[in-house]
Amino acid sequence: MMVWFTLLLNAMWAAIPAVGFGMIFNVPRSTLPLCAVGGAFTYGLRDVLMHNHFSIELSTFIAATAIGIIGVFWSRRYVMPRPVYTVPSIIPMIPGTYAYEMMISLVSMNSDGVTDALLSSFIQNGLHAISILFAIAFGLVLPSMYYTKRKKPII
Amino acid sequence: MLKGFLTISYEEQTRITTVVVRVAVMLLEYGAESRLIEQLSSRLGVALGCTSIEISLIPSAIVLTTLIGDSSVTTTRRAHEQPINMSIVHQIVTICIAAEQSPRDIMMVERSLANIHANPYPGWFIVPMIGLSCAAFSHLQGADWPGFWITFLAASVGMMVRRALSSRNYSLLIVFAFTAFVCTLIASLAFYHDLSSTGRVVLSSSVLLLVPGLPYINSMLDAFKGYISMGWGRWTQATLLTLMSSLGIMLAMGLLDIKGW
Numbered sequence: 001m002m003v004w005f006t007l008l009l010n011a012m013w014a015a016i017p018a019v020g021f022g023m024i025f026n027v028p029r030s031t032l033p034l035c036a037v038g039g040a041f042t043y044g045l046r047d048v049l050m051h052n053h054f055s056i057e058l059s060t061f062i063a064a065t066a067i068g069i070i071g072v073f074w075s076r077r078y079v080m081p082r083p084v085y086t087v088p089s090i091i092p093m094i095p096g097t098y099a100y101e102m103m104i105s106l107v108s109m110n111s112d113g114v115t116d117a118l119l120s121s122f123i124q125n126g127l128h129a130i131s132i133l134f135a136i137a138f139g140l141v142l143p144s145m146y147y148t149k150r151k152k153p154i155i
Numbered sequence: 156m157l158k159g160f161l162t163i164s165y166e167e168q169t170r171i172t173t174v175v176v177r178v179a180v181m182l183l184e185y186g187a188e189s190r191l192i193e194q195l196s197s198r199l200g201v202a203l204g205c206t207s208i209e210i211s212l213i214p215s216a217i218v219l220t221t222l223i224g225d226s227s228v229t230t231t232r233r234a235h236e237q238p239i240n241m242s243i244v245h246q247i248v249t250i251c252i253a254a255e256q257s258p259r260d261i262m263m264v265e266r267s268l269a270n271i272h273a274n275p276y277p278g279w280f281i282v283p284m285i286g287l288s289c290a291a292f293s294h295l296q297g298a299d300w301p302g303f304w305i306t307f308l309a310a311s312v313g314m315m316v317r318r319a320l321s322s323r324n325y326s327l328l329i330v331f332a333f334t335a336f337v338c339t340l341i342a343s344l345a346f347y348h349d350l351s352s353t354g355r356v357v358l359s360s361s362v363l364l365l366v367p368g369l370p371y372i373n374s375m376l377d378a379f380k381g382y383i384s385m386g387w388g389r390w391t392q393a394t395l396l397t398l399m400s401s402l403g404i405m406l407a408m409g410l411l412d413i414k415g416w
Contacts, residue, residue, distance in 0.1 A: 013291045017363075020288025023276050025186070025369055026240040043295075081191060081248055084241050087369055094368050097296070097359045103401035137375030144190075145379070153194050155248065 007051065011044030014092040022088035031084050034074060038089030042067045046093060056128075057135045060093050064139025072143050075155055082144070082154065090136050098129035163204055163223050167261075171203045172221045172228045174264055178247055179210065179217050180232045181271075186239035188373050189382035192217075195251050202254040203261055214388030236327060239369050242274040278318060285364050286311030293353075293360035302351035309341035309361035317364070328399045331365050335403030338362045343411050358404075365400045367393040 018039020019032055027035060042063040049059035071086040102125040105118045112118070147154050163171075179196040187195075193210050200208035200221055211218040220229040250267045257263065289310035290303050298306065313334045320330040342361035345354040370393035378386030 010295055013295050016284075016291040017288040020284045020364075021368060022241075023281050023284055024239075024364070026238075026242045026273070026275060028242050028245050028274070079249065079252065081187065081241070081244055083188065083369070083372075084245060087372055090372070091366075091368050092292075092295070094366055094371075097363075099366070099397055101359070103397055104405060107401055107405050133371060133375065137372060137379065140372065141376055141379040144376075153198070155252070 003051065007044060007047045010047055011040040014043030015040040017092050018088045021091040022084075025087065027084045027088065028080070031078070031080060034085055035088040038067055038070070038085055039092050041070075042089050043092040057131050060132050061135035061139045063093065064090055064136045065142050066139075068140045068143040072147075072154055079155055086140055090140065093132070093136060095129040095132040098125045098132070102126040102129055165226065165228075168205075168221060168223050168226060168228050171200065171205060171261060172219065172230055174203070174261060174268065175200045175205075175208060175221060176217060176219045176230050176232050177268065178251070179219060180234050182244060182247060183212070183217060183234045184237040185243045186241070186369055186373065187244045188380075189377045189385045190380045191244075195248065199251045199254055199264070202251070202258050203264065204259050212382060212385055214385060214392070238321060240273060243271055246271050278315075282311050282314045282318070285314040289360050289363050292363050293356050296356045296360060298353045298356040298360065299351055302345055302353045302357040305342060305345050305351060306357050306361045308344075309338045309357075310364050312341055313338035313361065313364055328395060331396050332399040332403040332406075335362050335365055335400040336407045337403075338364075339404045339407035340411070343407070362400060362404060365396070367396045370396070 015036040016039075018035045022032055022035040045066060046056075046059045046063040049062060050056060054062075067086055067089045068082075071082045071089075074080070074085050075082045102122055105122040105125065109115075109118045109122065144154070175196050178199055179192055182192045182195060189212055192212065196210055196219065197208040205221045205223050207222050209220045209222065214234075216231060216233045218229065218231045220227050246267075250264060253267070254260065254264050286307040290307040293306040294303055316337045317330055317334045320333060321327075338361045339358060342358050343354075345351040345357040351357055370389050374386045374389035374393060377383075377389060
């Protein structure tokens with residue numbers, strides 16, 4: 001029970017960055033509540049899946065696909081381009097820390113010389129960042145690939 | 156069908172071309188994905204009376220041709236770097252849908268395009284909100300409460316610096332490097348007298364406001380949907396931004412002599 005409460009609380013926390021980044025991208029004001037719902041939903045879904053021993057990449061992929069499909073319905077209903085909802089919603093899952101650590105080990109390899117530790121940190125963080133990013137993007141793309149097949153725009 | 160394009164003169168076609176390419180360039184500048192740019196401009200062109208629209212995209216320019224019967228008008232426009240603005244993209248989508256509902260009404264489209272407003276969020280609202288966002292990230296990654304508040308402070312000040320530099324039209328790369336530098340300097344307060352026991356989390360979370368999320372996602376979406384060169388261009392841009400932020404962090408860490416995260 002306690003675990004589920006923590007997961008729910010974390011999902012609430014994830015809603016804040018979704019709104020914040022939505023504001024950086026300057027989404028229309030009326031969409032901010034749905035961005036918050038989307039952020040909480042994706043992060044919560046990913047947490048639940050990871051809690052059930054899925055890998056972080058697979059959980060991210062499933063969560064991104066889910067928000068991609070939900071985004072189609074929201075965008076039809078409110079006549080909005082889909083990225084307005086989907087991109088802020090997946091922001092809490094972006095592997096920002098991995099990407100920064102990869103870049104920093106790259107820069108320090110240049111200044112301090114190549115060591116095994118730096119090299120493995122570079123490769124490990126880089127692979128993590130790229131595979132998570134790939135999972136997010138592929139998840140978001142899947143629903144719109146279906147609509148490409150039908151040759152009919154979503155809105 | 157034939158009657159439709161006989162009534163459009165060359166001057167009118169040039170006018171339609173100007174409107175359509177303006178829409179396409181605005182979409183590109185304000186961060187829409189390539190498929191949306193192509194779809195919207197061809198839908199708008201058809202609504203205004205063209206037979207079809209052919210468009211070629213590269214990250215910094217657009218080449219666009221309107222075809223009406225046998226006559227074609229081609230034009231090229233350069234796209235300049237603008238901050239991402241989804242509000243403008245939404246307004247353009249609305250205009251295109253309105254144009255489809257009342258076809259051949261170019262006056263209405265021109266008037267609505269002139270009335271597009273950037274609709275920015277006020278500074279007193281966005282600055283603490285971004286601070287809170289990064290603080291929420293640090294909390295999710297397990298920072299303690301002093302660390303939470305230090306992240307809040309660092310990200311808020313970083314956002315103020317970013318807004319101030321952006322409004323003075325500095326290059327986005329410079330803005331990112333300098334903002335990362337300031338964020339890291341403030342976040343290193345966590346190490347001062349051991350204020351927070353989770354200094355590494357504070358350091359990495361306080362720069363998260365600089366993650367170029369939309370360019371990365373856009374580049375992947377473009378590449379997946381067949382716009383390979385646009386995907387590469389946006390990927391390079393996002394990677395450069397990440398690299399510049401990392402340089403700012405490295406500089407601050409070097410100044411303060413912090414070793415590693």
